Amino acid sequence: MKDKRKQSAETVIPAMAFRNIMRNRQRTILSGSTIALVAFVVCLLFSLDSGAVSDMKNNVVNDVTGNIRIRTERYSENERILPLQFFIPATDELTRKIESIDGVTGTEQRITAAASIYRNDKIETAVLTGVSYNKTRLFSNRSTLFIEGNNTDLVNGQKTAVITKTLSDALGLHAGDKFTFFTRTAAGGSNGATFTVAAVVHLGDTDFNSMRCFMDWRELSGILRMDGNASEIFVYTRKNMSESESDGIIQKIKMLEKASAGTMEMPLEILPWKKTGSVYALFDLMDTIYFFVAVVFFLLASTVIFNTTMMSVLERRKEIGTLMSLGMSKYTVFGMILLEIIMTSGSAALAGCAAGAVIINLWYTQGFNMYAAGGSAVEGMNLSAWIYPSLAFSRYILIFVTGICISVAACILPARQAMRVEPAEALRTEN
C-alpha cells in the first residue's frame, strides 16, 4: 500500500510541479529568461576567454619565445636597453646541436634592436627584428595580412625587409622602395645600411604592429657587429609535450652548454615559455577567474528566481495548506518547489547554452574582431586582432550544472517557507 502511494507521488509530484510552472507563465518566463540569458552570456564570455587565452598562448610561443627560449643571462638582466653585446656565442653551432635533440621540431634565431630610419631627411625611430624568413612563424598567423608583397618575396641572405603598415604610413614606404637606417652596434659604435621593402604587413599578433621592420637575422647580425650570432634562440617542441618532457629538453640543452664551456663565455638562460614573463603564468589562472565571474552572474540571476519563487510560495499558501491537510508531507512540498526550480532553471540553462553554442560556432568560423570590441586595452599581451572563440563540451555542462545548482540554492529559503505552512492556519486565510 505504502509502495503504491509512493509510486503515485513519484508521478504526481512532477506533474504538479509542471502544472505550477505553467500556471503563471509570465513569472516562469521571467525566471527562465534570466537564467537563460546568464547561461548564454557566460557561454560567450567563456568562449571569448578560451579563444583569447589560446590565441595569446599561440602568439607568445610562435612569436615571442618559442616553447623554450634561450638567451644569455646578461641579456635578460639588461633586456630593457636591448644589450646587443650580450649575444649567444656560436649561435649556429648551438642551434644545430639543439635541432638534433629528440622532441625538438625546429628553432628560430632572433635579434631585436632599436634603429633610426632615415628617409627624405626625415628620421623615425623603429624596432628592427632579425628573423629567419623561412623559419619564423610571425607571418603565418591566421590573422596576418600581407598588404603589399607576399610571403614568397621573402628570401634570406638579401637586404630586404618586411615593414608594418604603421611604419609604411609614417614614412610613406611601399614594396620596392628603399630606405636607410642607422643603429648602435654591439661594439658600441654605429652602423647604417640600405634595405628594400619586400612587403608591407599587418601582423596577426598586434604587439608587432608598431613601428617595426623585419629582416634576415644574419644580415642584421652583420650590421650590428654581432659576428653572425643572435640574441635569442627559440626552440619549438613537439605538440602537446608535457612539462616534464619539456624540462628534459631544457636539461639536454644545459648539457650542451656545459660541454661547450670553453666557447660559451656567457652563461645561458634557458626557460620554458611560461617562465619567460609573469603575465604568461597567469593564463591558467584566467579560467578560474572567469568561473568566479560566471558564478557572480548566476548569483545575480538567482535573486530574480528567489523573488519569483518566494512570491509563488506566498500566493499558494492556501493550496499548500490544503495539500498538506490531505496528507502531503512537508518534505514532499519542499521537493515539489525545488523540482519546479530545477525544471525552470534546467530548461532555461539548456536554452541559453544552445543559443550560446550557435553564436560561438558562428564566431569560430567567422572570427571575432577583438579590436572592434575594444581589445586594444589588452595591447602588450600578444593578442591577435581576430580571435576564434570556442568552448569545450565540458564547459557547456559546467555552465548548465552551475546554473541549476545556484538556482536551487537560491530557492531553498522559499521552499523551506513552504514547508513551514500550517495547514489549519493556511486554510483559514482569505488568500
Added chain:
Amino acid sequence: MKRVIAVLFSIFTAAGISAADIDTIISKFEANTVYDTVYAESTMKTTNSLGTAQSSFKSWNRRNGDTLIEIDKGPDKGQKILRQGASVFLFYPDAEEVIRLQGSALKDSLMGSDFSYEDLTGENSISDRYTSSLAGTEIVDGRSCYHVLLTAKNSRETYRRQELWIDAELYVSLKTVLYSASGRALRELHSGDIKKVSGFYIATKMIMQDLLKKDSTTVLTIETVIINKPVDDKIFSRENLTW
C-alpha cells in the same frame, strides 16, 4: 724642505700669472690651438663595460669648423663623418644614403667612444662662441695653469659651460670639463704628451671620460699631425663622402 719651497714657488708663480688679462690668455690660447687647416692620423682606444675597442682614423679640419673623419681601422672601418656648420653627415659603406644629424644628436657618441661628434668636429675657436672669465690659477699635472670659465653666448651650443685649465706657458688646455645647460658635468678631458709641431704646441694624448657612463674611458692618440698645409675644398664636400 724641498716640498715647502716647491709649494711657495707655485704660489708665487700663480700669483704672478693671475694678473694676466683673460683676453690675452684666450687670444694666446687660440693662436696656439686654432689653425687654418689640420690633418691628423689618430688612434682611439675605448674601454668600457663592453670591453676594449680600438680604431684608427684620419681627419681633416679647417678654420671654419668643416671636418672630415675617415675611419680606416676597427669595427667601424669604412665609415666617414663630415661636419659642415651645424650638421654632421654620416656615410656608412652599406648605406646608399648619407645620413644627416643635427642639434642634440651631435652630443651622441662617436664610434662608441667617450668623444661626441661635437668634441672631434666643428670650430675650435672659442672667443666667438663663449664669454670667458678667469677663475684663478691652479697646478695641473705639475704645471701652472689658468683656470678659465667659458659661458656660451648662444643657447644652441652643445656645451653651455666649459672649464679649462690652460697651461700658462704653452697655452694648451691640460684639463677640460664640459657642462650641459642644466650645469651637469658631462665629460672630462685630460691632455698630455705635448709636442711642438710647426711652431704650435699640441697635446698628442687625450683621455676623455664620459661622466654619465660608468667605467668608460677613451684614449685618443695623435700619431701624425700636419698643420696649415692647404687642403682641397673637395675634401669637405658631401660628394666626397660617397667616394
